[in-house]
Amino acid sequence: MRGIVTQFYSLRFWTGPFSEHLEILRMNETVLVISTLSTQGEGIARVEGKAVFTPFTLPGEVWRVRISDRKKNYDRAFPIEMIERGDDSPERIMPACPYFGSCGGCQLQHMPYESQLEWKRLWLQDTFRRVGHIQIEANPAVSSPPWEYRNKITLSLRIVQGKIVFAFHHVQQPNRPVAVNDCPIAHPLIRQCMPFVIQALNQSRPRLRQAERGRSQGSRVQFHAAGGKISLVFFDAVFSSSAADALSDKIFQADVPISEIVLGEASGDKVRSVSYYPDQELIDSNAGSAFFQVNDAIRERLYQYILDLPFRKKKSALDGYCGAGLLTRRLAERFEHITGVESNSSAVEEALGQIEMNHSEDDITFVNQTMEDFFEQNNESFDVVILNPPRAGLSETVRRQLLQKMPPEMAVISCHPAALARDLRVLTGQGYEIQSVQPFDMFPQTYHLETVVHVIHP
Numbered sequence: 001m002r003g004i005v006t007q008f009y010s011l012r013f014w015t016g017p018f019s020e021h022l023e024i025l026r027m028n029e030t031v032l033v034i035s036t037l038s039t040q041g042e043g044i045a046r047v048e049g050k051a052v053f054t055p056f057t058l059p060g061e062v063w064r065v066r067i068s069d070r071k072k073n074y075d076r077a078f079p080i081e082m083i084e085r086g087d088d089s090p091e092r093i094m095p096a097c098p099y100f101g102s103c104g105g106c107q108l109q110h111m112p113y114e115s116q117l118e119w120k121r122l123w124l125q126d127t128f129r130r131v132g133h134i135q136i137e138a139n140p141a142v143s144s145p146p147w148e149y150r151n152k153i154t155l156s157l158r159i160v161q162g163k164i165v166f167a168f169h170h171v172q173q174p175n176r177p178v179a180v181n182d183c184p185i186a187h188p189l190i191r192q193c194m195p196f197v198i199q200a201l202n203q204s205r206p207r208l209r210q211a212e213r214g215r216s217q218g219s220r221v222q223f224h225a226a227g228g229k230i231s232l233v234f235f236d237a238v239f240s241s242s243a244a245d246a247l248s249d250k251i252f253q254a255d256v257p258i259s260e261i262v263l264g265e266a267s268g269d270k271v272r273s274v275s276y277y278p279d280q281e282l283i284d285s286n287a288g289s290a291f292f293q294v295n296d297a298i299r300e301r302l303y304q305y306i307l308d309l310p311f312r313k314k315k316s317a318l319d320g321y322c323g324a325g326l327l328t329r330r331l332a333e334r335f336e337h338i339t340g341v342e343s344n345s346s347a348v349e350e351a352l353g354q355i356e357m358n359h360s361e362d363d364i365t366f367v368n369q370t371m372e373d374f375f376e377q378n379n380e381s382f383d384v385v386i387l388n389p390p391r392a393g394l395s396e397t398v399r400r401q402l403l404q405k406m407p408p409e410m411a412v413i414s415c416h417p418a419a420l421a422r423d424l425r426v427l428t429g430q431g432y433e434i435q436s437v438q439p440f441d442m443f444p445q446t447y448h449l450e451t452v453v454h455v456i457h458p
Helices: 007-014 016-026 113-132 188-204 241-252 296-308 326-331 345-357 371-377 396-405 417-428
Strands: 029-033 043-047 050-054 061-070 074-085 152-160 163-169 177-180 220-226 229-235 258-267 270-276 282-288 316-320 337-341 364-367 384-387 409-414 433-440 450-456
Touching (some): 029 043, 029 074, 050 061, 152 177, 163 188, 188 220, 188 229, 241 258, 296 326, 296 409, 326 337, 371 396, 409 417, 417 433, 417 450
Parallel strands (some): 316 337
Antiparallel strands (some): 029 061, 043 050, 152 163, 220 229, 258 270, 409 450, 433 450
16 A cells, blocks of 8 residues: 545545544544445445445545444444555545535545446446346446536525525435535536525525424425526525515526526425516416436436337337326337326326427327326236336335236336335346346436336246
């Protein structure tokens, strides 16, 4: 090993948030040799056979750390100072974001982007082996623009020293806010908009609500960039009429293309709201919370990949958990008839509006049901079933219904490798064969990954 200068990491980067408690922290300090990385991007060391997980570290590095959480089978630590790094240690780069290391949003900014892609492919294979007991060879991950890719972010609103600030959750203390004024993975229009919004909030001074367990996430604002414009949705922030007018006036005067400002509260799959538009028209609305992929570039590549899969038949397809029907409409290029199933009524309304505008009603049917209810009440057979379930994966009921119906081919889209591996273990146990596993880097700088698996039943 060779010694290296580490003062930047040890003082400014790593212990900054904790420097006021150094004497207490030293009581739990130890030195670790990092051997590999977990599937969540944390360095793994072993002390007397017990795993210790430390974020922001790389294999081969030696770190002085603070043990932050002791469990029966593992410990968690936080890095303080890099002592040495091995000759074979992966390349380390300077993070681009000043909040990296305290903000809990990103885990991999210290790693070159090409290394992130390879580690994610390896993590996917390891998860299939451990969780699904399935040996696979995943294709190389499809790359994304590594920065400014997120078309939607949600920021908490907090008061710090008398001022309203944007905040993310702390990496090790989720209830502790990290005040931010920028986010390098956010779409350029969102980054451009953020300063104007925080200025407007501090001038209009709404009454903010704190997060409460089981009831509210607290006051927050969602930025969504689409079509070259930004929409803003404020949740659980109480505005007087004059404050709402002041907020909208200030933001609309900014040199940012704003399509809509929504002041509302979440209720089920709706946002009960009042919307402001640039012409100052004020209307009551029910803004939908339909799901959209956050990375436009990767979404298009993922959809094209599915369209290009070597499906054996092209007559009918089911698009399950279809959201607002973006992929469903694309599938009409490939299949004679498409059925989209979605439980979110706002998303279905939007999907129906889109096919009416494009005069494609004869090719596409949208059904506003859960997948469980649709399979229970519908006996139609499909040549191909495409499923994009929520993060938790397929429910036990849906897995059972799929095995009863045995569609000849399926493509499963997932942002949770462990849930995907569990679902595929059930399907392969009943005769389905995996044809391909294609990861897509929907979330650069984080350990998260989107994956498409194509399976057939012989």
